Amino acid sequence: MLLQDLAFGGTQRQALELAARLDRSRFAPEFWMLTDVRDFAPKAELAGIPLVWLSPYPKVGVLGLAALWKRLAAERPDILMPLTAVPNIWGRVFGRLRGITAVIGTCRGGGAIKRQHERFLKGLAAHHIVNAEPLAKALVKMGRPQDKITCIANGVDTDHFLPPPDELRPVREVVLCPARFCEDKDHETLIRGFEYTVARRPRAELWLMGDGPLRTRVRTLAARSPVRGNIRTFPPAADPRPFFQQASAVVLSSVREGLPNVILEAMSMGIPVAATAVGGIPDVVEPERTGLLCPPRNPQALGENLARVLGDEALRRSFGETARQRAVERFSMETMVRRHEAVFERVLERGCEESGRCPEPRRGE
Template identity: 80%
Template sequence: MAEPSRPARVVFLLQDLFFGGTQRQALELAARLDRDRFAPEFWMLAGGRDFAPHAARAGIPLTWLCAAPKVTTASLRALWKKLETERPDLLVPLTAVPNIWGRVFGRLRRLPAVVGTCRGGGAIKRQHERWLKNTVAHHIVNAAPLKDALVRLGRPEDKVACIPNGVDTEYFAPPPEEMRPVREVVLCPARYCEDKDHETLLTAFERTVAERPRAELWLVGDGPLRTRVRTLAARSPVRGAIRTYPAAPDPRPFFQQASVVVLSSVREGLPNVILEAMSMGIPVAATAVGGIPDAVEPERTGLLCPPRNPEALGANMARLLADEDLRRQYGENARARVLEQFSMEAMVRRHEAVFTQVLAQAAG
């Protein structure tokens, strides 16, 4: 543990700094940590610098262990050497590959404290928690189903902290009345990957257009399935109503144009985009998976349906588009719920409490 005279060196190990929910949440957390007690820095296993300017402005030191676009053996060799020469007081790996290798190398290098994280619906399997769950001092998850899964695997309940994502409610504020959307835009800000199931969304949108001919679907994001999703969109019978955009550092201009925000995920943790949309007063149509039901209250802040059910999802999008008063009421309720339950300040303080506890145990 750090000497009492200096803040604890907390290294967040990430795969990259591409635009993404985990990267954004890590940045928000690190920027707000009490610098009298914690000195955060980011280590990246691969290239990807989308968020680098934001991190630099927040005064967070950045280290790229490898410039390759994906994690390679060179990345892992660099991490192994780095942990020998620059031992952090606390290592916090984020996403699957960092959680696997950060823990294995951390154990072999006898690091004083490692905190594992599970943030996505598939994290338990992808991170091999069945075998690696006991290689960390503590776990932090962002949704109750992930904590339940770890406990079922045998992880002690008091070693798993469920800390929902936080949202900057001042930054993600409802637009002025004169900027309210006038078009029927359904916005899906989601990474192109299997978990998000864009194929179901595209099929569901055909149902929506059948009821709301003026509806538009905006897909915003990047990811490994980008080409596949864009090809499906280009072949859709309603392709003229579908637009695709790359991910952006500031998603607010997209949110400001949206009447509804949609997610068709089959697996989730607690999606940042859901909280950001709710904070901006936008109703949500989503699947009832992972931590989404913890945020979205059906018939109050949005509408939920089972995954892989395009008929139900399409009907929910159409229903919200058809009723402006309902959208306004759900949006107001959503904003109030985020202010009460998902503030950035609460998220940061709870992380600080876990970090302090783990560091104290390591010192003892």
């Protein structure tokens, strides 16, 4: 698995959960990172996943790409699965040039197809894994065969993300937004929308938890907001459960999405969700049963949805209980992992047939 980094993020977390649970009698996962950002490294090491740092720098550069080129020749992985935009670009180009047939492209965010130049690079992948049906449809629309795309929803560890006991349920009106500070998440709409929330719920608090390229801009918007006294910012956390436990609602104001992990984690913990109806979110959040949806870039609708959830305890409990049930029934880690394993085996088998080269059995097999 080729990643840009092991920073706190949804894709990194899902990669870690997947690699930790793969059947070790059939698969030997490794993480190769193009940059030296190690937030999740301790957890990966605890899971016994070998980590390869291709560069000592925090940003992708020539050194990391050169190291990737050399390592692909020296190691020749049986399967190469790049994750996020930069790895999907260079991993596929270098992988194909090195003759690795089992290259699996991934699209996990609403802007991934454009950022990864799928229109030009889609044919370099033997197969695509996406986490939301709109991404699959977009790939098909640009000519990718349907049989070379598999949609696998993110998984959530429902034994880890548990609802808090009644005595620990939140007593403050906290709205939590655990989201990367980037254009896709559209924090500006959220901050503007929260003004409508405070107008109806003066005690409401907005907690922004994240980091990213727009960190300074988001914090400036929060500091200049008329309701700035009700807004707090926090860095991302390896374990977000303490933040979830204090939240009466979780919010996302995204303009583009795949299938956000934070929504599944919130649902697993029995927290209602208010979000925008983009990407794979409508496939997860069921309006009036597990949360509320609104169009993107509509501050008033988002803010009023938040005020409604905060102002009705019975509604919050009903949404939360149904959300927990839905997470357990439809988004288990076990299902996510087994489906990935099936794709890996199918792509590897097809690659063996095409190239005549099959992986050597590993020790103990």
